[in-house]
Every structure is written in C-alpha cells, then in structure tokens.
Amino acid sequence: MADAAYRIFELAEHALSRPFPLRVRAWDGSEAGPPGAPVLVFRRRRALRRLLWRPGELGLARGWVAGDLTVDGDLYEVLDRMSGLLWGRDEPDPAAGGVVRTARRLADLVRDPGSYRLVREALALAGPGLPPPPPPEEVRRRSGIAHTKRRDKAAIAHHYDVGNDFYALLLGPSMVYSCAVWPGEDTTLEAAQYAKLDLVCRKLSLREGQRLLDVGCGWGSMVLHAAEHYGVHATGITLSAEQAAFARKRVAEAGLSGRVDIRVQDYRDVDDGPYDAISSIGMAEHVGSERYLEYARTLYGLLRPGGRLLNHQIARRPMRDEEAYRVDDFIDRYVFPDGELAPVGATVARLEDAGFEVRDMEALREHYGRTLRAWVSNLEAHWAEAARAATVGRARVWQLYMAASALSFERNRIGVNQVLAVRTDADGTSAMPPTRRGWLF
Incomplete structure (x- = not known):
C-alpha cells in the first residue's frame, strides 16, 4: 500500500488517455507524477472512493469541499492544468463535456481486460463501502418547475443567506458582489467597486429626485451610492432576508431612510412604477432562459417612457448546439442552484423583444478576473474567521468557485457585460444623446 499515489496516477492517465498534468500525493505519503508540477493531495481514501463512484467534476468537487482532496502548490495553476480535462467543451459531441468523457472512459476501462487490473486495484485502494455522502453544503437535485417564485427564493437563500459576516470578510467594506471596474494597476478593490457603481449611475444619467429601482440589490451598495451621490429616491429589492436586514442597517446608519427603501420582494411582484431608471447588477443570471422575456417585459413595464435600464450580467460563449447546454454540476449543486448563463446576443435579443432599444454594450471580462482574485485573496487572508x-x-x-471562475474569465470561457437599454417614447425616440460621451460624462 506504499505506492497508492502511483496507482492513482496510472489509473488517471489511462482514464483520460493523455498525460496527467499534476503530481499525486496519497494518504500513505507516496507521490507520483511529473517532477516540479503542483500536487493533488488525496488526504483520505474516501477521496478516491468519491471519484470512483462519481468520476469527473462532481467527484472532485465533493472531495475538495469535504477536505478529502487538497492541493500543494498554486490553486490557480492546478485548476488551469485540469480545466481542459474536466471542463473542455470542444469535443464533436456538444452534449459530452469533459466530465462525460471521463466517466465514459472509466466505464470502458472496466470492460477492457487489459485495464481491468487498474480498476480492481483502485477499488481495493479506495476501500469497501457505499459512496460517501455528499458534503452538507451540497444542494440535492431538485424536481418540479424551475424558476417559480418559491424555488427562486430557496435558490437565493442557499447562495446568499450563509452569513453577512462571511460576505463582509470576502467582499471587503464595499459589500459589492459583482464585477468591479479597475481604472488602473494600483486601484484597490474598494475603489474599483466605487468606480463600477458610479459608472452605472452615470450610464443611467441619474438626477436628483428621480426614482431608481435596483433589482437584486444585495447588501444595498448600489442604492446607497445612488442616493448619497446622485440624490435619487432608491428602492432595492432582494429575495435574501439576511441581505435586506444588513442593507436596512446600512441605510439607517447613513441617514438615508427617507430616500432608500429595501424590500424582500420578487421582481415579478413590483407594482409601484413607473421608475426613471432600473439597475440590475449580477441578478439576471438567476432568472433562467425560459423566464427571461418575462423578466425583460416586467422591467420594461416598470419604466417611464425614456427611462433607462442597466443590465449587468455574466455571459457564456455560444455553442454549436444550444439545446445541449447545461450548467456545470459543481456550480449547480454548490454555488448557484438553477443559475443559467446565456450568450450576450441572446440577452440583447430578449431585451429588444420586450420593447427596449439597446443603446450600448460594454464588455468587462478582464475586470471580473481581477475582482475574483481579490475576493480569493480576502478569503484566504481571513480563512479562520x-x-x-x-x-x-x-x-x-x-475558494474553488471563485478561483475557477477567475480563470474562466481570464481564458475567455465566459464574459460579463453591461447592456444599456431605454424604453423609447411613444414616437419611438428616446431623447438620449447620440454618442456615449453625451450621456456618460
């Protein structure tokens, strides 16, 4: 049993049909793999059992979350080296991601007499027993219709109601949980989030006395910024009770209770329009493709003619077979239950279908990679707390989700965009200046 790492490494290379790019260290202290490479550490036999029962992304994620798997070296480098093995989507069959290919290859190994020895040895190494239960942080598979009000509220609670103290350590004083805008190399996270909030306000051309609706207001940073610096009357809505409580406390401490209202409310239940402007920052990823036109029409109906919408949303790359797209198991089970990403073109199309005139789109992909790395640094610096x-x-x-997401933005697998749209007047005009400089500065 003193060569467990060698056996695991050998099985991995056979299962993947290519060189395994990491060293492996097993619970018995043995190591195998390319010298100098970062190390994937199997701290317990249970980690191997998880992978044998659920090959690929979900087995790895369960091992990581449970602490059965860890890394010795740079986490970003480990994820980057493994991304093509697990999350690649360039295969001829669009429905078969890297996870599916890995699982199929392991099934083939069981049927291959020449490889049967490897599988038998791996089973012996993993030890007897049923598959280990998933970590308690995992959301089990849901049934029924997605994106009902009740199911959306439960999904939001899973992601956001994990403790305001936790998010304060992660996000820093700004309490903004979306892509920052980094004006320069020496910009701090706090300054970058201020720059993003101010950019949204300027794109919406906010003026004193106007009414702003912030859909998915989080911990209240956008409505506070708009009320304090632009004099608007702002309403923020969220499905998270913990976020709302935190935001109301911030509003009271800022002396803005007369100008800022925080509600626990679904966007489909807002009925006190019209508003002069609407911001939706990092919320539309929760809406779902089947509900997106309803979302766009609802926001359109809440705006006055000439009112603007700023929709800030993560986007995925288009695929050859859009019907084959599915959210990665790790993200769906641990991070954003029922979350969906769409190409930016689909988002623009749905906004136009709802009646909006889309006036501007700004890509901020590189900014999100830097934002995520800053959050990871915050988390690691305050790990025990x-x-x-x-x-x-x-x-x-x-830690895993943000590090992997940073690489996805940096490698152009996903992007994030601000789409500025306007509800035109009855004659089809919008009264917007004809150039970006006219409404941005």
Whole structure:
C-alpha cells in the first residue's frame, strides 16, 4: 500500500488517455507524477472512493469541499492544468463535456481486460463501502418547475443567506458582489467597486429626485451610492432576508431612510412604477432562459417612457448546439442552484423583444478576473474567521468557485457585460444623446 499515489496516477492517465498534468500525493505519503508540477493531495481514501463512484467534476468537487482532496502548490495553476480535462467543451459531441468523457472512459476501462487490473486495484485502494455522502453544503437535485417564485427564493437563500459576516470578510467594506471596474494597476478593490457603481449611475444619467429601482440589490451598495451621490429616491429589492436586514442597517446608519427603501420582494411582484431608471447588477443570471422575456417585459413595464435600464450580467460563449447546454454540476449543486448563463446576443435579443432599444454594450471580462482574485485573496487572508462565520466546507466551496471562475474569465470561457437599454417614447425616440460621451460624462 506504499505506492497508492502511483496507482492513482496510472489509473488517471489511462482514464483520460493523455498525460496527467499534476503530481499525486496519497494518504500513505507516496507521490507520483511529473517532477516540479503542483500536487493533488488525496488526504483520505474516501477521496478516491468519491471519484470512483462519481468520476469527473462532481467527484472532485465533493472531495475538495469535504477536505478529502487538497492541493500543494498554486490553486490557480492546478485548476488551469485540469480545466481542459474536466471542463473542455470542444469535443464533436456538444452534449459530452469533459466530465462525460471521463466517466465514459472509466466505464470502458472496466470492460477492457487489459485495464481491468487498474480498476480492481483502485477499488481495493479506495476501500469497501457505499459512496460517501455528499458534503452538507451540497444542494440535492431538485424536481418540479424551475424558476417559480418559491424555488427562486430557496435558490437565493442557499447562495446568499450563509452569513453577512462571511460576505463582509470576502467582499471587503464595499459589500459589492459583482464585477468591479479597475481604472488602473494600483486601484484597490474598494475603489474599483466605487468606480463600477458610479459608472452605472452615470450610464443611467441619474438626477436628483428621480426614482431608481435596483433589482437584486444585495447588501444595498448600489442604492446607497445612488442616493448619497446622485440624490435619487432608491428602492432595492432582494429575495435574501439576511441581505435586506444588513442593507436596512446600512441605510439607517447613513441617514438615508427617507430616500432608500429595501424590500424582500420578487421582481415579478413590483407594482409601484413607473421608475426613471432600473439597475440590475449580477441578478439576471438567476432568472433562467425560459423566464427571461418575462423578466425583460416586467422591467420594461416598470419604466417611464425614456427611462433607462442597466443590465449587468455574466455571459457564456455560444455553442454549436444550444439545446445541449447545461450548467456545470459543481456550480449547480454548490454555488448557484438553477443559475443559467446565456450568450450576450441572446440577452440583447430578449431585451429588444420586450420593447427596449439597446443603446450600448460594454464588455468587462478582464475586470471580473481581477475582482475574483481579490475576493480569493480576502478569503484566504481571513480563512479562520470565514470558516467560523459559515463552515469550513462553505469557505472551500467559495475558494474553488471563485478561483475557477477567475480563470474562466481570464481564458475567455465566459464574459460579463453591461447592456444599456431605454424604453423609447411613444414616437419611438428616446431623447438620449447620440454618442456615449453625451450621456456618460
């Protein structure tokens, strides 16, 4: 049993049909793999059992969250080296991601007499027993119709109601949980989030006395910024009770209770329009493709003629077979239950279908990679406090999710865009200046 790492490494290379790019260290202290490479550490036999029962992304994620798997080296480098093996989508069959290919290859190994020895040895190494239960941070498979009000509220609670203290350590004083805008190399995270909030306000051309609706207001940073610096009357809505409580406290402490209202409310239940402007920052990813036109029409109906919408949303790359798209198991089970990403072109099309005139689109992909790395740094710098504020497993979920997401933005697998749209007047005009400089500065 002193060569467990060699056996795991050998099985991985056979299953993947290519060189495995990491070293492996097993619970018995053995190591195998390319010298100098970062190390994937199997701290317990249970990690191997998870992978044998659920090959690929979900087995790895469960091992990571439970602490059965860890890395010795740079986490970003480990994820980058493995991304093509697990999350690649360039295969001829669009429905078969890297996870599916890995699982199929392992099934083939069981049927291959020449490889049967490897599988038998791996089973012996993993030890007897049923598959280990998933970590408690995992959301089980849901049934029924997605994106009902009740199911959306439960999904939001899973992601956001994990403790305001946890998010304060992660996000820093700004309490903004969306892509920042980094004006320069020496910009701090706090300054970058201020720049993003101010950019949204300027794109919406906010003026004193106007009414702003912030859909998915989080911990209240956007409505506070708009009320304090632009004099608007702002309404923020969220489905998270913990966020709302935190935001109301911030509003009261800022002396803005007369100008800012925070509600626990679904966007489909807002009925006190018209508003002069609407911001939706990092919320539309929760809406779902089947509900997106309803979302766009609802916001259109809440705006006065000439009113503007700023929709800030993560986008995925288009695929050859759009019907084959599915959210990665790790994201769906641990991070954003029922979350969906669409290409930016589909988002623009739905906004136009709802009646909006789309006037501007700004891509901020590189900015999100830097934002995520800053959040990871915050989390790692306050690891013990974050683990106490939530759980160790939750901290490990966010560390993995944010590091992997940073690489996805940096490698252009996903992007993030601000789409500025306007509800035109009855004659089809919008009274917007004809150039970006006219309404942005």
